[in-house]
Amino acid sequence: MKSQEIRSKYLEFFQSKSHEIVASAPMVIKDDPTLMFTNAGMNQFKEYFLGNTVPKHNRVTDTQKCLRVSGKHNDLEEVGMDTYHHTMFEMLGNWSFGDYFKTEAIHFAWELLTEVFKVKKDLLYVSVFEGSSDNDNLGLDQEAYDLWKEIVPEERIIYGDKKDNFWEMGDQGPCGPCSEIHVDLRTEEEKAAVPGRDLVNADHPQVVEIWNLVFMEFNRKADGSLEKLPAQHVDTGMGFERLCMVLQDKKSNYDTDVFTPLISSIEKVTSSTYGESEKTDIAIRVVADHIRAVAFSIADGQLPSNTGAGYVIRRILRRAIRYGFTFLNIKEPFIYKLVATLSNQMGEAFPELKSQKSLIENVIREEEQSFLRTLDQGLILLEKIIDETEGEVVSGKKAFELFDTFGFPIDLTALILRERGYSLDENEFNAELKQQKDRSRAASVVTAGDWTVRGKEDVNPFVGYDLVESPVEITRYRKVDSKKDGQLFQIVLNKTPFYPEGGGQVGDKGFLLSLDAEKIGVIDTKKENNLIIHFTKTLPKDLSGLLMAKVDTTKRRRTEANHTATHLLHQALRHVLGIHVEQKGSMVNHDHLRFDFSHFSKLTSEELTKVEHFVNSRIQEQIKLNEQRDLTYDEAIGQGAIALFGEKYGDSVRAIKFGNSMELCGGTHVNNTAEIWYFKITSEGAVAAGIRRIEAITGDAVKRYFTEQTSVLSEISAELKNTNNPIKAIQNIQEENANLKKQLDVLLREKAKDLKGELQKEITEINGISFLAKKVDLDAGGIKDLAFQLGENNDNLFLLLGAENDGKALLSCFISKELVKQKNLDAGKVVRELGKYIQGGGGGQAFFATAGGKNPQGIAEALENAKSFLE
RNA sequence: GGGGGAUUAGCUCAGUUGGCUAGAGCGUUUGGCUGGCAGCCAAAAGGUCAUCGGUUCGACUCCGAUAUUCUCCA
Numbered sequence: 001m002k003s004q005e006i007r008s009k010y011l012e013f014f015q016s017k018s019h020e021i022v023a024s025a026p027m028v029i030k031d032d033p034t035l036m037f038t039n040a041g042m043n044q045f046k047e048y049f050l051g052n053t054v055p056k057h058n059r060v061t062d063t064q065k066c067l068r069v070s071g072k073h074n075d076l077e078e079v080g081m082d083t084y085h086h087t088m089f090e091m092l093g094n095w096s097f098g099d100y101f102k103t104e105a106i107h108f109a110w111e112l113l114t115e116v117f118k119v120k121k122d123l124l125y126v127s128v129f130e131g132s133s134d135n136d137n138l139g140l141d142q143e144a145y146d147l148w149k150e151i152v153p154e155e156r157i158i159y160g161d162k163k164d165n166f167w168e169m170g171d172q173g174p175c176g177p178c179s180e181i182h183v184d185l186r187t188e189e190e191k192a193a194v195p196g197r198d199l200v201n202a203d204h205p206q207v208v209e210i211w212n213l214v215f216m217e218f219n220r221k222a223d224g225s226l227e228k229l230p231a232q233h234v235d236t237g238m239g240f241e242r243l244c245m246v247l248q249d250k251k252s253n254y255d256t257d258v259f260t261p262l263i264s265s266i267e268k269v270t271s272s273t274y275g276e277s278e279k280t281d282i283a284i285r286v287v288a289d290h291i292r293a294v295a296f297s298i299a300d301g302q303l304p305s306n307t308g309a310g311y312v313i314r315r316i317l318r319r320a321i322r323y324g325f326t327f328l329n330i331k332e333p334f335i336y337k338l339v340a341t342l343s344n345q346m347g348e349a350f351p352e353l354k355s356q357k358s359l360i361e362n363v364i365r366e367e368e369q370s371f372l373r374t375l376d377q378g379l380i381l382l383e384k385i386i387d388e389t390e391g392e393v394v395s396g397k398k399a400f401e402l403f404d405t406f407g408f409p410i411d412l413t414a415l416i417l418r419e420r421g422y423s424l425d426e427n428e429f430n431a432e433l434k435q436q437k438d439r440s441r442a443a444s445v446v447t448a449g450d451w452t453v454r455g456k457e458d459v460n461p462f463v464g465y466d467l468v469e470s471p472v473e474i475t476r477y478r479k480v481d482s483k484k485d486g487q488l489f490q491i492v493l494n495k496t497p498f499y500p501e502g503g504g505q506v507g508d509k510g511f512l513l514s515l516d517a518e519k520i521g522v523i524d525t526k527k528e529n530n531l532i533i534h535f536t537k538t539l540p541k542d543l544s545g546l547l548m549a550k551v552d553t554t555k556r557r558r559t560e561a562n563h564t565a566t567h568l569l570h571q572a573l574r575h576v577l578g579i580h581v582e583q584k585g586s587m588v589n590h591d592h593l594r595f596d597f598s599h600f601s602k603l604t605s606e607e608l609t610k611v612e613h614f615v616n617s618r619i620q621e622q623i624k625l626n627e628q629r630d631l632t633y634d635e636a637i638g639q640g641a642i643a644l645f646g647e648k649y650g651d652s653v654r655a656i657k658f659g660n661s662m663e664l665c666g667g668t669h670v671n672n673t674a675e676i677w678y679f680k681i682t683s684e685g686a687v688a689a690g691i692r693r694i695e696a697i698t699g700d701a702v703k704r705y706f707t708e709q710t711s712v713l714s715e716i717s718a719e720l721k722n723t724n725n726p727i728k729a730i731q732n733i734q735e736e737n738a739n740l741k742k743q744l745d746v747l748l749r750e751k752a753k754d755l756k757g758e759l760q761k762e763i764t765e766i767n768g769i770s771f772l773a774k775k776v777d778l779d780a781g782g783i784k785d786l787a788f789q790l791g792e793n794n795d796n797l798f799l800l801l802g803a804e805n806d807g808k809a810l811l812s813c814f815i816s817k818e819l820v821k822q823k824n825l826d827a828g829k830v831v832r833e834l835g836k837y838i839q840g841g842g843g844g845q846a847f848f849a850t851a852g853g854k855n856p857q858g859i860a861e862a863l864e865n866a867k868s869f870l871e
Numbered sequence: 872g873g874g875g876g877a878u879u880a881g882c883u884c885a886g887u888u889g890g891c892u893a894g895a896g897c898g899u900u901u902g903g904c905u906g907g908c909a910g911c912c913a914a915a916a917g918g919u920c921a922u923c924g925g926u927u928c929g930a931c932u933c934c935g936a937u938a939u940u941c942u943c944c945a
Contacts (some may be wrong), residue, residue: 063926287936306943311943374942400943402875403942403943404942404944405875405877406876406945407941407943408942431943436944439874439944440873440944440945443872444872444874580925780929809928835928840928842890843928844928844929847889848890849927850928850929850930852928
């Protein structure tokens with residue numbers, strides 16, 4: 001069975017069991033601070049499990065793009081070593097939100113596997129939670145055990161401990177026991193030798209878990225205790241790639257048709273063969289796996305970068321480059337060449353791969369090039385380290401510096417050292433790494449307390465589209481400690497006019513006002529699992545009283561102008577540059593706006609002018625806001641609305657329309673484009689290969705900008721005494737200045753020549769040495785010039801020059817190099833000794849030295865005493 | 872968000888404990904030679920040593936801040 005077919009059969013099966021098929025959420029997560037990537041099918045439903053949102057359907061099924069780079073059994077560094085772990089994978093899932101529980105979950109799973117997919121029953125093992133005797137004190141999951149007993153022989157039911165059979169999504173939140181289905185794909189001989197049940201959960205490549213059925217019944221609180229959830233849920237996950245391996249009767253995920261097209265492309269591009277040696281096999285698997293992860297996240301709008309989620313993507317890509325570099329011996333970009341294969345293969349199920357193919361290729365190629373440069377640099381530095389190493393053990397500290405500061409991979413360092421007969425002090429390296437990790441962790445510690453719940457929120461608590469102030473009540477709050485901000489409170493209200501950060505728009509600021517005039521500042525508003533959270537420094541004294549929530553309307557209005565301008569800018573770019581322009585990032589606050597978009601070259605100044613003009617024309621047309629709040633996604637797209645890749649849309653969407661600009665958007669906007677007043681681009685540049693960034697200002701900021709510019713210009717005109725044509729005046733001045741500089745140069749040179757001639761005449765002879773000690777009227781640089789000029793044609797000169805500048809004394813001593821050698825003289829010593837007359841000190845080299853001091857009166861005396869050095 | 876590094880000629884980079892009138896290669900310009908593959912030889916131009924402030928007799932060099940950028944960790 002082809003993988004395509006397996007995917008659709010799964011979804012159809014659950015559809016026939018009254019499940020709604022939903023789309024995969026983006027792999028890159030934007031509104032959950034605790035998670036960077038979707039790492040399990042349940043992520044997009046978290047708010048349902050937490051009870052923050054009421055689901056539209058209580059039975060749902062999907063295939064979810066997931067990314068895992070850390071966690072139990074799945075370290076990035078392990079991927080590729082075996083044949084069944086991946087960074088990016090698809091998770092097939094079926095879900096019950098307070099609907100069916102263990103019975104149906106178990107029966108559905110068994111029916112699908114054994115009847116639809118026709119997996120032989122005697123290949124399967126199941127596990128149930130055995131209970132725990134720790135603080136949670138949980139018993140055996142008897143219910144699950146009994147259910148399984150009806151379907152499978154008892155010797156195929158295995159007890160699992162907390163590590164394997166109790167699922168938790170984090171330190172806090174919903175959790176519960178789970179039941180797993182494992183499959184034994186070994187040969188008959190192997191099975192005869194070791195029974196399959198001994199190998200379950202033992203990391204055997206052919207005895208693997210394929211399906212995890214989680215029964216959510218508890219909530220883990222901040223103090224570690226468990227409480228029973230009001231409603232019980234089912235959360236299941238089946239690894240798509242593994243399922244394909246089972247159904248296609250392969251020994252490895254990489255042998256299924258999910259990976260074989262990629263692998264043959266890699267063989268072609270790198271002239272290598274899969275299946276010839278362990279080392280190249282690992283490298284090929286690494287590349288095949290990583291290209292998927294990287295391509296999908298770029299399509300989701302997450303580019304490689306040096307922070308956060310982007311950094312994870314960069315690391316994955318670099319790991320692939322490294323393996324190609326070392327084991328496939330490819331020293332130039334090659335991974336980007338695989339994008340075409342991937343897009344051909346998966347573009348049907350995931351159209352974003354097709355539509356963004358050339359962007360993905362550009363970004364990857366650029367990243368490959370830059371990392372290969374880093375490797376080149378690192379090799380040179382490593383060479384230096386080896387040269388400096390005495391003995392055979394290379395310092396872990398130096399290797400860490402190479403890794404930490406210059407980004408040279410440590411395993412490559414170790415490999416090269418081994419080849420050269422050195423070894424690496426790994427303990428020292430790990431100690432350094434640990435220090436770095438501890439430092440980072442300490443800096444970002446955030447401890448959140450439990451919510452204190454006081455009442456119930458409205459189902460849709462955001463009223464800020466219509467209101468900027470509203471009477472509200474606190475429904476829950478908690479204290480949060482972070483190193484950075486100190487102690488803060490998070491407050492949730494029954495409803496709120498405060499817009500939570502999202503869609504590029506910053507969260508509202510403002511305050512909460514109590515009846516007895518207590519004023520609590522709201523410093524930020526954010527959304528977490530669909531809860532709108534207000535950040536404050538203090539709590540109101542009366543937590544149960546009515547409060548007036550007031551948004552800072554000045555900031556809000558400016559932000560709205562910038563947001564609407566962003567939409568118009570987007571429209572303008574597509575109009576001026578073409579419809580290949582897609583939003584790749586956006587940031588809107590009260591100060592300015594920033595818009596990143598896909599485009600292949602720098603915008604010309606004509607293009608920028610056109611874009612600016614286009615937006616300002618829309619402003620001038622005074623277009624009214626046309627807002628539709630309850631469209632379905634398809635309706636909105638049908639009307640021509642622009643949706644963003646990598647954005648998660650709910651069942652009903654909001655469309656914002658200004659004339660011909662229509663976008664799906666949750667942000668707040670002006671009522672009429674005239675409120676924007678004026679749009680001005682302040683900068684245009686590149687952020688990555690194929691991505692440009694425009695920054696712009698509107699409204700008050702533009703007024704400020706124009707006022708400033710005008711006053712600068714009028715000041716310039718005033719200074720120039722030429723208000724009609726300041727540009728010409730400046731050109732004149734510049735020309736004049738250049739001429740004067742030239743003349744001055746000539747004059748100074750002549751003066752120096754004169755002075756040089758004069759001084760040359762004054763040179764006397766003491767003990768056969770040309771000697772001169774004299775006060776001159778020059779600064780330090782001039783003296784230096786003069787001294788070197790005098791010394792140029794005289795290799796028998798002892799020169800001491802004194803000068804007075806800004807009330808300070810200066811002595812400079814020049815002694816011809818030949819003389820220094822012959823007579824063992826030292827100009828440094830000379831100025832240090834003579835420095836005492838001017839109450840100062842100094843030094844320099846043997847042939848030229850300077851000293852400075854506070855006492856100009858002493859210069860004469862110092863000059864007097866100069867000859868003593870020659871006597 | 873935290874740590875480390877970098878910023879020197881158009882480009883790629885040297886510059887040792889503070890004192891070299893700041894250098895190299897490539898590129899540019901000019902002249903000469905030369906039937907080729909990065910032609911050869913000679914000469915020249917090109918620098919606010921990222922910016923601002925401090926320490927010092929003296930800062931490319933040390934210290935602090937800012938900007939830009941690379942990198943590791945979260």
